Amino acid sequence: MTAKYLVTGATGQLGQRVIHHLLETSGVKPGDIIAASRKPEKLAALAEKGVQLRQVDFDDVASMEAAFAEANNVLIISTDTLDRPGHRLVQHRAAIAAAEKAGVKHLLYTSMPEPVNSPLLFAPDHEGTEAAIQASAIPAWTILRNNWYFENVMMSAGPALASGHWYSAAGDGKIAHISRDDLGRAAAAALVVAGNDKKVYTLTGAVAHSHRDIAALLAKSAGKAITVVDVPLEGLVQGMVGAGLPEPVARVYASIDTMIGQGGLSRITGDFKALTGVEPQVFENWVESQAPALKAMAA
Ligand SMILES: NC(=O)c1ccc[n+]([C@@H]2O[C@H](COP(=O)([O-])OP(=O)(O)OC[C@H]3O[C@@H](n4cnc5c(N)ncnc54)[C@H](OP(=O)(O)O)[C@@H]3O)[C@@H](O)[C@H]2O)c1
16 A cells, blocks of 8 residues: 555546645645556656656556555546547446455545436436446445536637527526536545545535526626527537537537436535535636636637
């Protein structure tokens, strides 16, 4: 055993925030952390601080078994494989099997809210991963059901501010967005609590907003009006296809609106505060902080 905590996807945006909070918020010694990545050579700055680096790829079982055997607590950050539907469930199952074989004591995973029977087309990856964790012999695990990042809003903001229209199939459904940084903080906190339990946390912001609410906030910060145009699901899909997206990818994105419309991201919980002891960051403040980028999108 060379470390207490291992984080996969350590070069990723969330992985970086988890390691930041392990070091700076939870006060973990750098030598107690393994930053695991397919490309550890990108993590020289962490190595200089004394964080250990390992090469880990969910498509390479040997890399996982070797690295996971060196840590008691392992956070698996979910991958994104929109180009290979279903492949990340294969990857996550392989990671869970490797963790089990390596004798990991506490496994953590980044999931999504209400993944069971969700209309979201990639929800079965999370549902299947959660099921594999629950069926494993790993003695303790923590499932972090992460709501949508604040930062995702920028993907809708670009086209909405450029055209003045936001085409939505989500109706009045709301999203309890939370900042990516807060999710990193929560994951770090969950890694360092005594991991001898089996727990599911649903991590959300303090307020939920509809597309209309969000459009109004974006418009205020950008200084340009946005009209939300309600469209049926098929209209949304065809609009994205017309803009150049492959149809299967458009259907995946459009299914996010279906899920929002059905309330799948609307539930607000106190789990973030329970884990971290602090309030989640405020969405309105974050939108305001993006004003320069939003104004550029509107120009
Ligand atoms: N809740 C939300 O709103 C939301 C939004 C977008 C994504 N997500 C999910 O949350 C995850 C983390 O988000 P993020 O913002 O950090 O995304 P990101 O910056 O794209 O990072 C994804 C990470 O996945 C890791 N990865 C990719 N292929 C891998 C493989 N074969 N084996 C091991 N690791 C692999 C990469 O790690 P290395 O390159 O270091 O190996 C990469 O750093 C995403 O991958 C996705 O599953 C959630």
